[in-house]
Structure formats: C-alpha cells, structure tokens
Amino acid sequence: MSATVTSEPSTASSSALPERPAPPGRRRRRQVGLYLMLTSGALVSVFPLYWLAVIASNTTSDIYRSPPKLLPGGHLVENIGKVFDRVDFFAPLANTVVVAVSVTFLVLFFDSLAAFAFAKFDFPGRNALFTLVLVMFMLPMQLAIIPQFITMVNLGWVGHLHALIIPAAANAFGIFWLRQYISSAVPDELMDASVIDGAGFMRQYVTVCLPLIRPGLGFLGLFTFISTWNDYMWPLTVLTDPDRVTLQVALAQLKSAFGQDYGMIMAGALLAVVPLLVVFLIGARQFIGDIAKGAIR
Amino acid sequence: MYVAIAPFFILFLCFGLYPTASSLVLSFQKWNGLGSAEWVGVDNYVRLFSDATFWLSVRNTFIIFALSTIPMMIIALAVAAMLNNAVRYSTTLRIAYFVPNITSVVAMAILFGAIFGETFGLANALLNGLGLPDFRWFSTPFGLQLTVSILITYQWTGYNAIIFLAGMQSISSEVYEAATMDGAGPVRSFFSITIPLLRPTIIFVLIVSIITGLQSFTEAQVLTSSASTTNPNSGGAGQGALTMVLYFYQQAFSYNKLGYGAAIAWGIFLIILVFVIISWRYSVKREDPTR
Numbered sequence: 001m002s003a004t005v006t007s008e009p010s011t012a013s014s015s016a017l018p019e020r021p022a023p024p025g026r027r028r029r030r031q032v033g034l035y036l037m038l039t040s041g042a043l044v045s046v047f048p049l050y051w052l053a054v055i056a057s058n059t060t061s062d063i064y065r066s067p068p069k070l071l072p073g074g075h076l077v078e079n080i081g082k083v084f085d086r087v088d089f090f091a092p093l094a095n096t097v098v099v100a101v102s103v104t105f106l107v108l109f110f111d112s113l114a115a116f117a118f119a120k121f122d123f124p125g126r127n128a129l130f131t132l133v134l135v136m137f138m139l140p141m142q143l144a145i146i147p148q149f150i151t152m153v154n155l156g157w158v159g160h161l162h163a164l165i166i167p168a169a170a171n172a173f174g175i176f177w178l179r180q181y182i183s184s185a186v187p188d189e190l191m192d193a194s195v196i197d198g199a200g201f202m203r204q205y206v207t208v209c210l211p212l213i214r215p216g217l218g219f220l221g222l223f224t225f226i227s228t229w230n231d232y233m234w235p236l237t238v239l240t241d242p243d244r245v246t247l248q249v250a251l252a253q254l255k256s257a258f259g260q261d262y263g264m265i266m267a268g269a270l271l272a273v274v275p276l277l278v279v280f281l282i283g284a285r286q287f288i289g290d291i292a293k294g295a296i297r
Numbered sequence: 298m299y300v301a302i303a304p305f306f307i308l309f310l311c312f313g314l315y316p317t318a319s320s321l322v323l324s325f326q327k328w329n330g331l332g333s334a335e336w337v338g339v340d341n342y343v344r345l346f347s348d349a350t351f352w353l354s355v356r357n358t359f360i361i362f363a364l365s366t367i368p369m370m371i372i373a374l375a376v377a378a379m380l381n382n383a384v385r386y387s388t389t390l391r392i393a394y395f396v397p398n399i400t401s402v403v404a405m406a407i408l409f410g411a412i413f414g415e416t417f418g419l420a421n422a423l424l425n426g427l428g429l430p431d432f433r434w435f436s437t438p439f440g441l442q443l444t445v446s447i448l449i450t451y452q453w454t455g456y457n458a459i460i461f462l463a464g465m466q467s468i469s470s471e472v473y474e475a476a477t478m479d480g481a482g483p484v485r486s487f488f489s490i491t492i493p494l495l496r497p498t499i500i501f502v503l504i505v506s507i508i509t510g511l512q513s514f515t516e517a518q519v520l521t522s523s524a525s526t527t528n529p530n531s532g533g534a535g536q537g538a539l540t541m542v543l544y545f546y547q548q549a550f551s552y553n554k555l556g557y558g559a560a561i562a563w564g565i566f567l568i569i570l571v572f573v574i575i576s577w578r579y580s581v582k583r584e585d586p587t588r
C-alpha cells in the first residue's frame with residue numbers, strides 16, 4: 001500500500017529544502033477555521049434534538065405561529081400529561097425496558113459463549129459452522145419475516161413480548177464481533193495454564209474469558225440495547241394488540257391518530273429518546289472507540 | 298463446546314434458516330394466511346416482473362439511495378478529515394456527531410415531519426427567510442424522496458464519519474510527514490494519501506450503505522403514515538416514498554398476500570446481491586489495476 005505513496009511524483013523541486021512548518025499565525029487561523037466548521041457541524045447534528053425539546057415544551061398554537069418560536073417554552077409538563085391522557089405511555093415504556101434488558105443479557109451470554117468456543121477451541125465442523133454464522137449475518141430481515149410471523153401465530157406468541165425476546169436472544173453480529181475480540185483479548189498462555197489447573201470449558205469461560213472481555217461486552221451490550229430499543233419493523237408486525245406494544249410502535253400510533261397536535265406528539269417522542277440518550281452518554285466514550293473496530297482491519 | 302454454540306444454532310434453525318427456507322417455498326404459493334396454500338409455481342415471480350408498482354418502488358429506493366448516500370459519503374469524509382486534525386474536545390465532538398445515529402428513527406421521522414411540514418415547518422420558514430418560495434416536501438413524490446433522504450443522511454453521516462476517522466487514524470503519520478517534506482499541502486495530502494489509503498474503509502462503508510440503504514423502511518413508513526389514513530403503508534403522495542421493503546410490507550401485512558410478499562422479498566434480496574457484487578468487483582478491480 002505504501003507503494004502508492006512512494007511512487008507519487010515529488011512536487012517540490014529537488015533543490016528546495018523541506019518546507020518549514022507554516023508560520024504560527026497562519027496555523028492558528030487554520031485551527032480557528034477548523035473548529036468553527038467542526039462546531040457548526042456538531043450543532044447541526046444535535047439541533048434536531050433541541051428542536052424536539054422546543055416543540056415538546058410549547059403549545060401547538062405557538063408552533064403554528066409564523067415566524068415559529070425558537071426557544072423552549074413552559075408547557076412540557078402539560079404536553080407530557082396530554083400524552084398520558086391519550087395513551088397509557090407507561091406500559092409501552094415498561095415493555096421496551098423489559099425487552100431491551102432481556103435481549104441484551106441473553107445476547108451477551110449466548111454470543112460470548114459461542115464466540116469463546118469459536119475463538120479458542122478447535123472442534124470438528126468449526127469452520128463450516130462459523131461460515132454459517134456469517135451467512136446468517138448477511139441475510140436480510142424481510143426474507144424470514146413472513147414465515148417467522150406464521151411461526152409466532154402457531155406458537156401463540158403473537159402479541160406477547162417473548163415474540164420479541166426469544167428470536168433475538170442470540171445473533172450473528174455479536175458472535176462475529178466477539179470472536180475477533182476474544183482472539184486478541186484472551187492470551188493462549190492463560191488458556192493453557194487453566195487447562196493444567198484442570199479447568200473445564202465452563203470454568204475457563206467464567207474465570208479466564210469473562211473477566212478479560214468486559215470492555216467488549218460493554219460495547220456489545222450498549223449496541224444491542226440501543227438497536228433493540230429502537231427496533232420498529234418486527235414489533236410493528238408481531239405486537240398486534242394496540243394495548244401491548246413497544247415505545248416506538250406506540251409513538252407511531254400516536255402520530256397516526258393525533259397527527260396535528262405537535263406539542264403532545266413531540267413530548268411523546270422526547271420520552272422515547274431521552275432514556276436511551278442517557279444510557280448512551282454514560283458509555284459513549286468507549287462506544288465510539290469500539291464501533292469502528294469491526295470495520296477497520 | 299457444542300453445548301456452547303448450541304443456543305445460537307437452535308435459535309438460528311428456528312428463527313433464521315427455517316423461515317428463510319420456508320419463505321422460498323412460500324414464494325411459489327398463493328396464500329392469504331387462512332385456509333390452505335395453493336401451489337402456483339413461478340406465477341408470483343412472473344407477476345413481480347411485470348408489476349409496475351414494484352418497479353416504481355425499485356426506482357424510488359434507488360433515488361433515495363443516491364440522494365442520501367452520495368452527500369453522506371462526501372460530508373462524512375470531510376468531517377472525519379477535520380476530526381482527524383482536531384486535538385482538543387475531540388471526544389465531545391465525536392459524541393455530538395454520533396448522537397443522530399442512536400436516536401430512534403421513529404421519533405426522528407416524526408420530528409422531520411414537523412420540520413419539513415409544508416405550511417408551518419421550520420424548513421419552509423427558513424426558505425422564506427432567504428426569499429425563496431415554499432418547497433413541497435410532502436405533496437410531491439420528489440419532495441418526499443428528498444425528505445426521506447435528508448433524514449437518512451442526518452442519521453448516518455456521523456456514524457460513517459466515525460468509521461472513516463478510525464481508518465484515517467490507522468494511516469501512519471510518517472506518510473504525511475514525508476508528503477509535507479515534498480511540499481504537499483493539506484488538501485493535496487487528503488486526495489493523494491488519505492483517500493487512496495482509506496480505500497478499504499470506503500469500500501466497507503459503501504457496501505454497508507448499499508445493504509442498509511436499499512432496505513430502508515422505517516423512515517418512509519413513519520413519514521407517510523398519517524398522510525394516508527386508509528392504508529398506512531401506501532408510500533405517500535404519488536407513492537413517492539414507497540420503497541422496496543415498504544411495498545413488500547404493504548403486500549404481505551396490509552393485504553395478506555403472503556406468497557406474493559415472499560416473492561417480493563426474494564426479488565429485493567437478488568437486487569441487493571447483484572448491486573453489492575457489482576460494486577464489490579468494480580471497487581476491488583479499481584483498487585489495484587496491476588493485479
């Protein structure tokens with residue numbers, strides 16, 4: 001790869017001395033320009049969240065005014081109250097928390113178990129089975145969704161939360177990602193030493209593997225929690241009872257039914273976004289570092 | 298060992314392999330979910346091929362894909378290059394750029410519905426402020442496609458910038474120092490060093506964007522769901538936001554055409570597969586012309 005660079009024709013004439021670093025004044029101006037652009041971009045990024053808060057805290061007639069109100073108002077509590085008058089928002093919130101927490105713990109347990117086996121043990125059929133994991137990773141959701149719905153009907157799970165939890169309890173992405181992580185995070189010497197100590201598979205998993213992969217589990221846990229919290233198509237399909245839905249489906253229902261009462265709907269959207277935002281910000285520093293690891297190799 | 302990997306494979310068999318195989322069988326049948334299914338051979342695929350609405354949804358999907366992916370890649374590369382040169386506050390900035398990706402698509406689609414609302418929306422207020430006339434974000438097919446594209450671009454640019462940034466940070470600083478010695482400025486370094494060396498990451502991001510972009514559903518579904526009260530999955534004005542997956546969903550779950558829906562799903566899968574293979578071969582061939 002470096003060949004690309006060395007073969008690049010030199011633009012400086014051969015007699016010229018290496019260019020001196022730019023004078024401090026120019027460098028400083030360049031840095032100011034850089035931060036100006038980066039900050040405006042970051043503001044564009046978070047502006048919709050601000051605007052969500054603005055609409056959610058104003059009355060709908062304030063929002064329809066021209067020019068529109070640009071600052072948060074004092075009607076947030078009132079709008080949230082209206083959300084709860086229209087729908088029982090606590091139930092979807094509780095459902096979402098139950099589903100997201102259970103899926104996260106099941107995925108962490110089953111995926112790390114399988115990833116540990118794939119990363120550190122040699123057993124007949126390992127490569128073929130891992131290829132199968134990769135194939136699964138690439139299959140689009142809509143190929144399986146109709147028969148999966150029919151299965152749920154036959155099992156009598158339609159409208160129940162385990163229709164969201166059980167099929168999602170282990171996934172190919174997590175196994176793939178954790179296998180990479182375990183390969184580098186768990187040294188073979190430690191594995192050998194634990195074998196000499198007479199440890200079996202489960203004891204190695206608990207005493208050697210788990211303590212070493214905690215940061216990796218942190219990332220996968222947050223990733224799974226976020227995607228489960230925001231999931232829409234499958235809950236929309238399988239939770240047919242309007243009284244037993246997740247937050248995202250409840251929100252879409254609220255919008256379809258009361259489309260014009262923006263203050264109230266945005267208060268609902270705010271309730272769906274803020275808990276996740278808090279969870280994200282707690283783990284954000286490490287999360288941002290890890291998200292790219294699957295892409296860069 | 299096999300016990301350790303068993304849970305995944307049992308779930309995989311029940312909720313992955315079995316439904317996928319069974320949807321292939323279903324795509325050769327006619328079934329409304331009640332009674333018994335009728336074997337119709339390749340009829341569903343023949344019908345799919347001549348289904349004007351399906352091809353409209355293919356067209357819509359590719360327009361939305363182009364309108365979102367091209368600006369997204371360019372902006373994400375620019376943001377990543379700037380973040381790569383930012384020393385202070387870099388973590389805070391990266392978090393700010395990443396936030397759109399973790400906020401729920403449903404909530405953001407509802408919010409964008411308000412921002413791009415045609416009579417009282419912020420976007421048109423802004424256009425009027427600049428002396429421009431109102432834009433019809435919702436009542437024309439192209440307006441809808443643009444609105445969906447802006448939403449997708451908003452949610453994925455920061456995410457891709459973070460991926461690009463990681464790729465840029467793995468490029469050795471010695472390469473840049475050598476270029477500076479040769480008199481290359483930051484812009485020239487970006488195009489002659491960063492872009493070529495970032496190629497594997499760019500290909501990765503492109504492939505992921507194709508796979509996710511061609512399957513877009515939630516953005517279009519939520520944005521258009523109130524506009525059409527009779528069928529929430531119609532795709533809005535002139536069916537402009539009817540994406541391939543939204544059409545699939547409409548046929549399968551609004552009209553209970555389960556066999557035809559399965560055929561649409563396999564059609565979508567083939568289109569994505571072909572498009573991924575073409576992009577893959579094109580970009581890998583371009584990567585090293587001597588090979």
